[in-house]
Amino acid sequence: xxxxxxxxxxxxxxxxxxxxxxxxxxxxxxxxxxxxxxxxxxxxxxxxxxxxxxxxxxxxxxxxxxxxxxxxxxxxxxxxxxxxxxxxxxxxxxxxxxxxxxxxxxxxxxxxxxxxxxxxxxxxxxxxxxxxxxxxxxxxxxxxxxxxxxxxxxxxxxxxxxxxxxxxxxxxxxxxxxxxxxxxxxxxxxxxxxxxxxxxxxxxxxxxxxxxxxxxxxxxxxxxxxxxxxxxxxxxxxxxxxxxxxxxxxxxxxxxxxxxxxxxxxxxxxxxxxxxxxxxxxxxxxxxxxxxx
Amino acid sequence: xxxxxxxxxxxxxxxxxxxxxxxxxxxxxxxxxxxxxxxxxxxxxxxxxxxxxxxxxxxxxxxxxxxxxxxxxxxxxxxxxxxxxxxxxxxxxxxxxxxxxxxxxxxxxxxxxxxxxxxxxxx
Numbered sequence: 243x244x245x246x247x248x249x250x251x252x253x254x255x256x257x258x259x260x261x262x263x264x265x266x267x268x269x270x271x272x273x274x275x276x277x278x279x280x281x282x283x284x285x286x287x288x289x290x291x292x293x294x295x296x297x298x299x300x301x302x303x304x305x306x307x308x309x310x311x312x313x314x315x316x317x318x319x320x321x322x323x324x325x326x327x328x329x330x331x332x333x334x335x336x337x338x339x340x341x342x343x344x345x346x347x348x349x350x351x352x353x354x355x356x357x358x359x360x361x362x363x364x365x366x367x368x369x370x371x372x373x374x375x376x377x378x379x380x381x382x383x384x385x386x387x388x389x390x391x392x393x394x395x396x397x398x399x400x401x402x403x404x405x406x407x408x409x410x411x412x413x414x415x416x417x418x419x420x421x422x423x424x425x426x427x428x429x430x431x432x433x434x435x436x437x438x439x440x441x442x443x444x445x446x447x448x449x450x451x452x453x454x455x456x457x458x459x460x461x462x463x464x465x466x467x468x469x470x471x472x473x474x475x476x477x478x479x480x481x482x483x484x485x486x487x488x489x490x491x492x493x494x495x496x497x498x499x500x501x502x503x504x505x506x507x508x509x510x511x512x513x514x515x516x517x518x519x520x521x522x523x524x525x526x527x528x529x530x531x532x533x534x535x
Numbered sequence: 536x537x538x539x540x541x542x543x544x545x546x547x548x549x550x551x552x553x554x555x556x557x558x559x560x561x562x563x564x565x566x567x568x569x570x571x572x573x574x575x576x577x578x579x580x581x582x583x584x585x586x587x588x589x590x591x592x593x594x595x596x597x598x599x600x601x602x603x604x605x606x607x608x609x610x611x612x613x614x615x616x617x618x619x620x621x622x623x624x625x626x627x628x629x630x631x632x633x634x635x636x637x638x639x640x641x642x643x644x645x646x647x648x649x650x651x652x653x654x655x656x657x658x
Binding site for chain 1: 580
């Protein structure tokens with residue numbers, strides 16, 4: 243496996259009185275696609291900034307492949323953090339941004355960058371600031387992907403892209419990852435779109451890790467029950483319901499936990515369909531302050 | 536896609552088994568690569584690879600180094616044999632148990648089976 247491993251031990255970051263990160267301990271294996279989820283202000287970007295050695299924690303340890311990345315030239319070469327905006331110089335022309343990354347980044351793949359920018363009709367002679375929001379995101383995501391950094395972090399790069407563009411980027415990411423495995427951390431609010439792309443899921447809430455697990459294991463932590471609304475209600479009466487969606491007379495309820503086999507038999511006898519809980523429902527449940535107590 | 540309760544790799548493996556049983560995939564046919572599978576369904580390539588590994592272990596798929604993944608000779612028969620066993624254990628056994636609980640006699644059951652099997656034959 244190629245790619246950097248990521249470990250943090252009891253990492254905290256304070257901005258004045260506010261704690262952006264509060265005792266974060268995390269292990270991310272190399273060569274996999276990890277999801278970092280959290281509501282706005284949960285600490286995702288702060289955590290990624292530490293990994294990219296843009297800043298240092300107030301306390302605790304950060305290590306990439308076992309080494310402190312801060313002011314380590316080789317590790318910084320191997321790390322790329324792209325946010326939808328703000329990591330590229332807005333007044334530069336696209337072709338100059340490309341040239342900078344080509345010369346400055348050891349693993350940068352020019353063909354991949356050209357291919358993606360052509361596909362989305364990005365004008366090379368225009369400055370980044372003069373592109374639309376969606377086009378700026380395309381440039382950021384392209385630079386992030388084409389960097390082929392052993393630790394590639396994409397922080398909300400999907401912002402501003404329309405749905406077909408997001409879909410094409412996900413496909414490009416998967417195809418390139420399959421050919422060139424590396425450690426990728428993806429942060430996005432569009433959870434249902436990236437759910438099946440992720441191998442592990444880490445959820446931050448108020449600067450703490452509330453969950454860090456294999457995506458496959460997470461799927462079994464909840465169940466959807468779909469069918470006639472009245473029957474769904476009766477069957478889920480004594481269960482912890484964390485999500486509900488209605489479509490005409492049909493209701494889909496998401497319940498926590500793995501139901502008892504006898505319950506499953508009864509639900510199926512009543513014509514109800516059971517499925518895996520959407521990650522989105524689990525996420526909302528885990529990061530809702532109302533239920534937190 | 537992949538809405539079931541099982542891990543996604545098991546759902547993929549089951550979908551491929553189904554395609555072989557219905558003849559949509561024939562013995563000797565090449566199946567999609569993990570990369571093609573991953574981009575087509577927008578899932579992690581490791582998930583697709585896990586599904587293929589499962590089917591290789593069952594001798595349903597064979598890997599030809601540098602070429603790709605193919606449906607194995609005899610895969611259809613192997614799948615049928617496995618399904619037959621599962622059919623009696625997992626499908627018929629509960630039906631027989633419920634029939635007994637409802638007081639349905641062996642004669643009633645066999646009569647029902649005869650009638651319906653004849654109808655199947657006539658199709």
